[in-house]
Amino acid sequence: MGSQAYDVAHERRSANYKPNIWSFDFVQSLRSQFTDVVYKSWAEKLKEEFMHTLNEEEELSMVHIVDIISKLGLSGVFTKFIKDALDFIASNMNMTTAGSKDDMLKTALCFRLLRQHGYHVSQEVLVHFIDEMVPCKEEVGYDLTTKVLELFEASHLAMEGDEILMKAKHFSYQYLVDSRHHQYLNDDNLSQQVTHSLKGPCHWRVVWFDVVHQIHAYEKQVNNNTNKILVELAKLNFNITQSMLIEELKQLSRWWNDLGLIESINFSRDRLVESFLWTIGIAFEPQYALLRKCLTKVATFILVIDDLYDIYGSLEELNCFTMAVERWDSEELQQLPECIKICFEALRTTTAAITDEIQREKDCDDISIYLNTAWGDFCKGLLSEARWYNTNHIPSLEEYLRSAWITSSGPLLSLVTLLCTTDNESDSLKDKLLENQDLVYYISLIIRLSNDLGTSAAELERGDSPSSILCYMVEAKATEEMAKLHVKKIISDTWKKINKELLNASPKQQPRVNLIINIARVCQFIYREGDGFSVPNKDTRKQIKGLLIEPIQLTMD
Structure with missing residues (x-):
């Protein structure tokens, strides 16, 4: 069903994100x-x-x-x-x-x-x-x-x-x-x-x-x-691993440059290198090259889609975009701005390419339903939060977290991790998703709450959708400091549940479980000194230089 034309005045907001500091030419110049x-x-x-x-x-x-x-x-x-x-x-x-x-x-x-x-x-x-x-x-x-x-x-x-x-x-x-x-x-x-x-x-x-x-x-x-x-x-292993990662980053940089998406939109963060850094933290070993490649592509689009819902789109436009993603059909977008249509087509094309590559590399059955559904769930959650913003609704912390664990991107990143590490044995992918669903929920909570701790001040200043900090402040009539302490306690308590999942995992399950837990670990690092994605801060820049640019000096002959 086609959408009707929308003639609604909508003031486009700006998050004033810093520009990308790692140019295409610089990345391509890296050598080891x-x-x-x-x-x-x-x-x-x-x-x-x-x-x-x-x-x-x-x-x-x-x-x-x-x-x-x-x-x-x-x-x-x-x-x-x-x-x-x-x-x-x-x-x-x-x-x-x-x-x-x-x-x-x-x-x-x-x-x-x-x-x-x-x-x-x-x-x-x-x-x-x-x-x-x-x-x-x-x-x-x-x-x-x-x-x-x-x-x-x-x-x-x-x-x-x-x-x-x-x-x-x-x-x-x-x-x-x-x-x-x-x-x-x-x-x-x-x-x-x-x-x-x-x-x-x-x-x-x-x-x-x-x-x-x-x-x-x-x-x-x-x-x-x-x-x-x-x-x-250890020094030699680090340098050898760094040389491998540099080549992967250069390949991904060429993909991102050829896609040309960031030149067609003006509302989103351009953070390919930071996204690749995230994937290195999840899995740096040589056998996880496919995982790093797919996760980096997904992470770059998570940022773009998140910014579309948080900053750019009107509620009517976002409703159409959500329906389009749920159906993987661009018919709903015909009356929307060109940049939104370009964004959708790039997402659909990239998701299809990721699907094909995983199926080819892993010799597995059609997995498109899993990725398509995960993106649909992600967008539905973002739409709920956009409605809160547009109606000035501040939910209770419980209501907030029912949506926020999904929009944290934890389920999407965990799904890609499981898809890229499937061993194609007797246990089905559906079984693997089921046995990890509690763990995915726990790490998603940590992602969201760590993100809120790092970004709440900037989001309050911009007037973005409410975070867990604001929700608790209003609900409990608490100060910002009290709210942050409460959120930190939830994170600490959630780690206890993660520890149980780790301990209960079989030897066969442990590698996948550790990879999923690493998603939470990376997020805690990225947001520990503020928003390491939106504002490539000192910590993030230091990590990128140390892990991808500067080798360690060897001492033995």
């Missing part, structure tokens, strides 16, 4: 010497040398090595070693018997690593340490701080009902905050570790965004040949 096969051969040699040094490692050393390998971005290089080491630790450590305060570092580290990798470990293993530590909270010292730091990290693996871990989190957080003011903490490495952890625990961090920091931090601590080899391998 580490594409040469000689570097891959060198990396293999370093891996062999490292493995030869691990024959007689003690349990404590082994668990530290697993932790270091993970933080240095080498988990994919040492997958079998990590699994064998954690199997050994889980089966040989007496995880039900608490030891003395001297064992706290080892036990807390083992607890964190085992839970992060899906091993069932009771919080009870930490109870005696906490009972011993709380009376000593006034004590301050280097050794004690290192143990409390690891306890703080372990506490972020809590699930609902883990009251012991909640007690550990409260105590360790306060201890670490207070410790920064003590004179003894003059060790730069430990001081930086404390500050880094308080800013964001490792379980919430994006591994690849943190890897350069971890390489430089660990390099200062190396004290034997094993560690030196590991640091050099």
Whole structure:
């Protein structure tokens, strides 16, 4: 059914977004010497040398090595070693018997690593340490701080009902905050570790965004040949991975340039490189090239469509656009501005191309219904929020979140992640979507609430649709600061549910589960210092330079 012509005066708004700072020519000029096969051969040699040094490692050393390998971005290089080491630790450590305060570092580290990798470990293993530590909270010292730091990290693996871990989190957080003011903490490495952890625990961090920091931090601590080899391998692996990512970015830059969409619209953010950064955080390993490619394309369109609904379109235009996306039929758009029609055609063409590429690469059945439906749901949610804006309606927080978890883009990004990592085995895609639906909801909440925390001030100033901050302020008659604390508590509580999903995932499911969780981790990073998409801030620019432009200097001959 065709749409009637609309002759409605509508004032086009502007978000005054900053222009793209990464030009097409600049991206195409990026080069890396580490594409040469000689570097891959060198990396293999370093891996062999490292493995030869691990024959007689003690349990404590082994668990530290697993932790270091993970933080240095080498988990994919040492997958079998990590699994064998954690199997050994889980089966040989007496995880039900608490030891003395001297064992706290080892036990807390083992607890964190085992839970992060899906091993069932009771919080009870930490109870005696906490009972011993709380009376000593006034004590301050280097050794004690290192143990409390690891306890703080372990506490972020809590699930609902883990009251012991909640007690550990409260105590360790306060201890670490207070410790920064003590004179003894003059060790730069430990001081930086404390500050880094308080800013964001490792379980919430994006591994690849943190890897350069971890390489430089660990390099200062190396004290034997094993560690030196590991640091050099981490540097080389980073540079090799960076060279691969540069080539992928250049290819995507050519696609975006050839599409020419951004030249046809004047209301949207042009953020291809930032979108690619997001996908690197979700999956940086070589085997996920298809996922990065498809996610980047989807992410660029999420921004465009979001800006269409938030900034440009009238309610009548947006209603037509939503119906067009639901039906994948441009007939509804005939009377709308040319830029909206161009936007729809670009979305439809790109979605069809993504569908074809996934089906070809994965040798799977028609998946178009899944992507088409997800885009339709996304647009319907945005339309609801546009109605709130146009009618000056401020919903309750509960009503807001019923729509906002969908418009967070979490379901859409999670769907693409599942589609690109399907193994085409007996369990159907429908089953995979069903078994991950709770996890997708949880990570979508974190995406939306983290976004709101980072963008609420600018959105209030522009008069955009209400955010969770404003909804709670009105509903609870709370101050902005109180509302932000409430939202942060929801995020923290949601992580407990995510931790349960991670722990309940089978070994086969774990890789996909971790990829979906990474979507939330990336979002928390992007919005931790404000809106890292709309305003490419210092953190975002620094990450792009560090991960895609500047290699790490090698030290060994």
